Amino acid sequence: IIIPTSLDRVSTALIAASIESINRVGPCSAKVRLDKIEDIREARRKDIVNRAKEILHKWNIESMPSVDEVYKQISDTLKVGKVGKYGPENLPAGPGLEKARDIIIVEGRADIINLMRCGITNTVALEGAKIPDSIKKLSREKESTALLDGDRGGDLIFKELMQVATIKYIGRAPRGKEIEECNCKEINKALAEKIAVNRPQKPKRENRKPEIQIQISNVVKALEGTLEAVLLDGKLIQIERLPVSQLAEKLQKTKDVKCIVFDGIITQRIVDMAAEKNIAKIVASRISEAVKPVLNVDLITFKTVFA
Template identity: 35%
Template sequence: GEILISSSLDRAETAILAASLETIDRVGPCVAKVVVESVEDIRVSKRKKIVDRAKEILIERFDDGTIDSDELLDDVRQSLRVEKIATLGEDKAPAGPNVLDSDAIIIVEGRADVINLLRYGIKNAVAVEGTNIPRTVIELCEKKTTTAFFDGDRGGELILRELLQVADIDYVAFSPRGKSVEDMTRKEVVKTLRNKVPVEYVRDQYFEDAAELPELRGQKGGSEGDDAPARRSRQPARRREPGSAPQNIRDHYDDVKGNNLARFLNDDLAVVREIPADEVEKAIETIESTATGLVLDRPVDQKLLDRMAQKGLAYVAARNYPGIVKRPLSVRLLKMSG
């Protein structure tokens, strides 16, 4: 038979007890022999059982992937941002929480773009979700200073063209070619919005003939036409301080205008190289790879435009574009006036 004896003694006392048990030679009238087979510390057994079970739970019960505190915080913040997205009007256009209260709005393509801008604290964005511009967005454009901010692809170009025909847009912000607003970083978003240009500079890029240009709200009759100029008059033009560094494309054009100069600019609108405007064709062959745009005091013809497309420049700002038959999709034409 087996005898199980529990002991609350320490190890030495328990060993003495086990040894004394082996001295027993009779149990009642029967001859007996007692052999101690093992002495087990139950605390060690429990610890081993706990460790083995923990390993099983870790391997089998946890979901795939690790739980990172930063990812957990991002998930919580993301859910809060999604909850903040409102819908406007009967069209239920996705919008940030400050669209109705803000004096200025940003029009983007879709809900994901609104979420990305919310991530960076921009709460006055509204989405059009396609080329069928919601009536609610059109009405907002009539009342507020509006910036169009779309993806740098063909879809973004089509939406912008449609928007220019039906809504009163004040500025256009061009995202990098092939870049979606929803994928842009904070630095890229801030830089792009800072470098927005007045809509007049890009309107000719999308409409070939003057007759095709949409009328400005200020030229239309009725209460809307009377109210739009008043709204614009409340937005004074930014005046550049004498001697200050250029902050946008218009400032660079003002610097080269009348001086027969040309400037190659990088993504930050810093000057990569400044040369006489007549030497652009020669300089463009050896221009640094950091150059992304060109501002010059002369007309741009088809030959120069083709060379710019080959070098990967994203835009050109000039006073006119005579004889342009084929416009490269990769180069934006900014027609400067004044």
């Protein structure tokens, strides 16, 4: 006998007990025993919960990537992209060159690959000391930064670029190091410390000669053969005269120096200190061949003063 009920538990239990008390149905003896009381709502809730578990389990299996898939996704971000080609010369180029508004010009294919490892893709390589026509054209169309090796080869390429291409910034690897050897920290530092290139250099040089001859030639004459140095301010007024042997030490302590004139050789140490102190001119007997030029410091020899 199945008896549905919507009564509360007390009433339902009372009905069940009453039915069990029946011992006769018509002329026949009868015995009624309660088999079970089932809450249909609770049963349906269990069915719903079990089904929800099945759906969630299946969903997790289908949507959650496996460990191998996760590993592959992460490792793919470390892979270096493919080096492309640019122009009729088939120059090595990074995959982001075409879409980039500003570009980085480097010396060779190995430099391109090293920059791509650091996430820099707007690159193109010269592949030689001769500047390709594609680079000349590209440098006119996009803002160009030359990122060159910190050796004499980089110096020569920079001079060639300045003559035939439109370069806005120049960045260099650490002295004696190539771009392909630099780590990402050194590359990012070189780009962060890039120097704006002052294009109108020739007119400045033409106007500079008379100024040097008039205001510095007397100082040069007085210093020749003395192994001494003179520090001048922005108006070319003498600040101090001292032996050349004390020049480097004095520059570290002295302010407001804008020009150095000395009877000696311009070394890389003096050039670096001048750049750090914002000294505009260095005039000396001659320039060491190992010196790396700095864009904001003019290096002048005594011979140039009297030319």
